[in-house]
Structure formats: structure tokens, C-alpha cells
Amino acid sequence: MSDNDQPLALLVRKLATHVELSKDDRAAILALPHTVREFDPSKYMVREGESPGPCAVLISGYAVRHKISAEGDRQIVSIHVPGEPLDFQHLFLDEADHNVQTLTRSEVALVPREAIRKLAEARPAVMHALLVSILVEASIFREWVLNVGQRDARARVAHLLCEFAIRLDAQGLAGSNGYELPMTQEQLGDATGLTAVHVNRMLKALETEGLVKRKGRYVTFPDWKGLRDISGFGERYLHLSKQVA
Amino acid sequence: MSDNDQPLALLVRKLATHVELSKDDRAAILALPHTVREFDPSKYMVREGESPGPCAVLISGYAVRHKISAEGDRQIVSIHVPGEPLDFQHLFLDEADHNVQTLTRSEVALVPREAIRKLAEARPAVMHALLVSILVEASIFREWVLNVGQRDARARVAHLLCEFAIRLDAQGLAGSNGYELPMTQEQLGDATGLTAVHVNRMLKALETEGLVKRKGRYVTFPDWKGLRDISGFGERYLHLSKQVA
DNA sequence: CGTTTAATTGAAAGCAGTCAAACTATGTGG
DNA sequence: CCACATAGTTTGACTGCTTTCAATTAAACG
Numbered sequence: 001m002s003d004n005d006q007p008l009a010l011l012v013r014k015l016a017t018h019v020e021l022s023k024d025d026r027a028a029i030l031a032l033p034h035t036v037r038e039f040d041p042s043k044y045m046v047r048e049g050e051s052p053g054p055c056a057v058l059i060s061g062y063a064v065r066h067k068i069s070a071e072g073d074r075q076i077v078s079i080h081v082p083g084e085p086l087d088f089q090h091l092f093l094d095e096a097d098h099n100v101q102t103l104t105r106s107e108v109a110l111v112p113r114e115a116i117r118k119l120a121e122a123r124p125a126v127m128h129a130l131l132v133s134i135l136v137e138a139s140i141f142r143e144w145v146l147n148v149g150q151r152d153a154r155a156r157v158a159h160l161l162c163e164f165a166i167r168l169d170a171q172g173l174a175g176s177n178g179y180e181l182p183m184t185q186e187q188l189g190d191a192t193g194l195t196a197v198h199v200n201r202m203l204k205a206l207e208t209e210g211l212v213k214r215k216g217r218y219v220t221f222p223d224w225k226g227l228r229d230i231s232g233f234g235e236r237y238l239h240l241s242k243q244v245a
Numbered sequence: 246m247s248d249n250d251q252p253l254a255l256l257v258r259k260l261a262t263h264v265e266l267s268k269d270d271r272a273a274i275l276a277l278p279h280t281v282r283e284f285d286p287s288k289y290m291v292r293e294g295e296s297p298g299p300c301a302v303l304i305s306g307y308a309v310r311h312k313i314s315a316e317g318d319r320q321i322v323s324i325h326v327p328g329e330p331l332d333f334q335h336l337f338l339d340e341a342d343h344n345v346q347t348l349t350r351s352e353v354a355l356v357p358r359e360a361i362r363k364l365a366e367a368r369p370a371v372m373h374a375l376l377v378s379i380l381v382e383a384s385i386f387r388e389w390v391l392n393v394g395q396r397d398a399r400a401r402v403a404h405l406l407c408e409f410a411i412r413l414d415a416q417g418l419a420g421s422n423g424y425e426l427p428m429t430q431e432q433l434g435d436a437t438g439l440t441a442v443h444v445n446r447m448l449k450a451l452e453t454e455g456l457v458k459r460k461g462r463y464v465t466f467p468d469w470k471g472l473r474d475i476s477g478f479g480e481r482y483l484h485l486s487k488q489v490a
Numbered sequence: 491c492g493t494t495t496a497a498t499t500g501a502a503a504g505c506a507g508t509c510a511a512a513c514t515a516t517g518t519g520g
Numbered sequence: 521c522c523a524c525a526t527a528g529t530t531t532g533a534c535t536g537c538t539t540t541c542a543a544t545t546a547a548a549c550g
């Protein structure tokens with residue numbers, strides 16, 4: 001699954017996506033004290049209302065953030081791929097405002113909060129990278145507000161597929177042509193504000209139109225440009241080029 | 246409109262909402278170099294794709310962040326009250342991923358980015374406050390994803406009214422019993438993912454139910470608890486108590 | 491005032507939800 | 521290896537919330 005010698009290698013990759021990191025910076029991140037823990041599918045790593053423990057970094061597998069409405073409906077607010085921090089906001093907030101839950105069996109590196117704080121203080125580039133990573137996540141939330149607020153069902157599903165493809169690719173985890181979607185259609189519905197039934201119909205529609213091909217949950221994109229177009233996907237909001245400001 | 250002697254007083258109040266700030270910290274923020282500029286209603290302060298100029302802090306009036314979909318539909322992703330930073334994300338990101346636009350005539354303090362960076366480096370509490378303010382904004386985005394993704398039209402509108410009430414109050418800007426909504430119903434629609442027509446109907450419904458009273462755009466809440474209940478509003482996501490982590 | 495913008499109301503259409511059932515895949519225990 | 525249970529996917533028919541279209545009223549503004 002993951003490189004067991006360097007569990008934090010993908011975290012380095014993620015942080016280095018947005019900011020230039022020196023060899024020493026990278027080594028310092030890799031050297032962060034941590035314990036790797038495994039979680040079964042659907043297990044909670046953070047619960048709304050709780051106060052935070054050590055910071056979690058996803059090493060392998062997939063996880064989501066979500067909130068539950070008063071009516072009991074679930075909204076997934078983000079999907080996470082290996083290398084991404086799962087609760088770095090708890091370096092500075094002392095109560096969780098949402099849940100973090102595994103989608104698949106996952107490995108997570110638990111890093112003491114103090115260790116991250118000290119590293120960030122000692123290394124400006126690391127601090128910068130953490131900040132940018134937090135800001136990019138906020139940008140993704142904004143795009144999701146747009147997605148569920150304005151796009152029709154077909155475009156919403158298509159947009160999610162596009163975003164996941166690009167983010168997997170950024171972490172070097174995309175297949176040559178597609179990827180294994182780690183979510184049920186129910187979960188896709190929770191992420192897009194649709195019902196599982198309607199997600200199913202939209203996936204079928206995308207398939208019929210030749211924009212998506214499916215084998216089980218493995219999706220490929222015979223007409224990537226077409227899919228981008230009908231979803232209104234533009235990757236600016238992912239801020240994938242290095243920030244120099 | 247604003248206290249002309251201390252344009253940044255409300256910024257101090259905003260930052261001190263989340264983190265304890267010493268007298269010196271507060272004085273240092275107030276002493277930030279800046280120029281105050283006035284904007285007409287509907288004027289753009291940041292445009293998607295642009296690279297950032299000086300950082301803007303809203304002094305008086307109201308502003309929104311928004312994104313435009315490929316189909317040309319607008320989604321407002323947040324509403325800002327005086328004292329709030331409008332583009333501190335550009336301290337670390339060098340391309341805007343969304344627009345910032347005034348709702349009403351507004352005064353904005355423009356602060357050189359370097360001045361804020363230096364202040365944050367010199368004063369850990371200020372850095373902490375900036376970070377928390379960024380993280381709280383991200384939390385609000387998550388709640389908005391839930392709002393437009395899962396709540397029905399009536400609850401969406403009610404939730405927006407609740408959030409705005411609490412945020413105005415946190416800045417000491419709420420009337421005794423209600424406030425002047427600085428948005429047209431069209432804009433409320435852009436913020437809730439609804440049409441202006443339907444926003445109108447929902448406001449009427451809330452009024453008929455005795456949850457909201459309106460005189461022009463001035464809204465009061467004869468049954469605040471009832472309004473909270475039907476909207477599923479809970480203020481945890483605003484993180485209004487001081488963070489000590 | 492006269493003009494423009496915003497709010498309101500009604501009627502009709504449509505997209506997505508709900509309900510229900512069949513089908514498929516996966517996994518477990520006998 | 522089969523029987524069965526469980527979870528997920530697919531499909532159809534129907535309902536309903538929200539949108540669309542259109543017209544009227546009210547408010548804001550020069």
C-alpha cells in the first residue's frame with residue numbers, strides 16, 4: 001500500500017506541490033515523530049464537538065470530511081487522498097466542527113501537534129507550505145459551494161470526477177487512464193447533494209454520452225475534455241502551481 | 246459610519262474574538278500602515294485570476310465573495326461584515342480563485358502585505374489570530390456546503406439570516422432586535438442556490454409563520470429560537486469562544 | 491414625477507426526490 | 521461448493537419542490 005520506510009513521503013509531496021521545499025525541509029518533515037495506525041472502512045477519526053488529539057495524515061486509503069444536518073442528512077464536504085492532512089486545523093482550533101471518516105481501509109500517521117508546531121516555527125518554508133495547504137483546502141470548499149449551489153446534477157457528478165482525477169494525479173496516484181472511485185453511489189450523493197438514485201442516473205447518462213466509462217467502480221475518461229466542459233471544471237481553484245508570493 | 250481615528254479597531258475586535266490579544270498586540274494592529282479607500286456598491290475589489298495587491302480589511306459596509314460558473318450563474322460563497330479581512334489568503338496565494346465585491350457603499354483599509362507579514366512574524370499571538378480567522382472562515386465554507394447541499398429552501402434562507410445575525414452581533418453591529426439585510430433577494434438567491442422568486446416566497450413563509458418580521462430590508466426575529474430550530478442553525482462552526490489550543 | 495430597480499404574486503413546467511422492486515456483487519457459514 | 525445474507529446498483533413509476541415565465545405592484549432614485 002504505502003512506502004513503509006517513509007510513511008510521510010506523500011505528505012512531503014503534497015506540501016511541495018504548493019511551495020518550494022529544500023532538501024532539509026523535506027528531511028525534517030519525513031523525520032517528524034509519528035505512529036502509523038490502521039483504520040477499518042467507515043471508522044471515525046474525528047467527531048464534531050470533540051477536542052483534538054494528535055494530527056492525522058492520511059498515508060493510504062481514502063477519507064472524507066462531513067457534517068450532519070439537524071434533519072440527519074449527511075453532507076460530505078471534502079474527499080481526501082493519501083498525503084493529505086486530515087485535521088491540521090486542530091493545531092489552532094480546539095473543537096471539531098465536522099467529522100472525519102474513512103471511506104476505505106486506511107493507514108494514518110498520527111503526529112504530535114507540538115512536533116508540527118515546532119517544525120513550522122523552525123522552518124519558514126514548512127510554515128508557508130502548511131498555510132498554503134490550508135488556504136487551498138478553503139478554496140476547494142468554495143468551489144464545492146458553487147458545485148452544489150449552482151450546477152445541475154449531471155455537472156455536479158462530472159465535476160467531482162474531474163476534481164478527484166486531478167487531485168489523485170497531483171499525488172502521483174492516478175492510473176494511466178482513470179482510477180478506482182472509493183465511494184458508493186450513496187456517498188457520491190452525500191458529496192453532491194443528490195440522492196443515490198439520481199447519482200446512478202447521472203453516471204449512466206455520462207456513460208451513454210461517452211464521457212465516462214465504468215467497470216465496477218473503476219472509471220476512465222474516453223472524452224476528458226468533454227467531461228471538463230460539461231462540468232465547468234477549471235483547475236485554478238486547486239492552485240497546483242507553486243506559490244511564490 | 247466608522248471610527249475615523251481607528252479604522253482598524255473592528256479588525257482588532259474580529260481577531261480578538263478568537264484569540265486572546267495583549268494590549269501591545271492590539272496597538273500593533275491598530276498601528277498597521279494603511280490607506281482607507283471608499284468603494285461604491287457592486288464594485289469589484291478582487292477578481293478571479295488576478296494577482297493580489299495590498300490586503301483589504303472591510304471597515305464599513307458589506308461585501309461578498311463569489312464565483313461564477315461556466316454557465317454564468319453566480320454563487321456567493323460568503324458575506325462579510327466590517328472588521329473582516331477580505332483577502333488575507335493572498336498573503337500566501339498568488340492568484341485569486343474567486344471575486345470579492347461590495348454589496349453596499351463601503352470603506353476598506355488597504356494594508357501592505359509586507360506589513361502584515363512582519364507583524365505576524367513579530368507577534369505570535371497575532372499570527373495565531375490570523376490563522377484562526379482563516380480556519381474559521383474555512384469552517385463557515387463547510388457549513389455553507391451543508392446549507393446549499395442538504396437543507397430545503399426555507400431552512401437555507403433561515404440559516405443565512407441566523408448566521409448573519411450572530412456574526413453582526415459578534416462585531417457589535419447588530420441592532421437591539423434585528424438588522425438591515427444588505428442584500429437584494431436576487432443576491433440572497435445567489436448565496437443560497439435559489440432563485441430570487443423562491444427566496445421571496447420563503448421569506449414570506451417565514452414571516453407568515455411568525456419567525457421573521459420585515460420592514461423593507463430590516464428584519465427582526467419575533468421567535469429566534471423557532472428560527473434557529475427550523476434552520477438547524479448551531480453556532481459551533483463559528484468558533485466564537487476563544488481558542489486556547 | 492418619471493424611470494429604473496426590486497419585490498411580489500400566479501400559473502405552468504421540469505429536475506430531482508421518493509417509493510418500490512429487481513438485479514448484481516460480495517462475503518459468510520454450513 | 522452451495523445456500524444464504526448483506527450491501528450496492530439499476531430501473532420504473534410517480535410525486536413534489538423549485539424553477540421558469542410573465543405580469544403586477546412597490547420602492548428607490550435622479
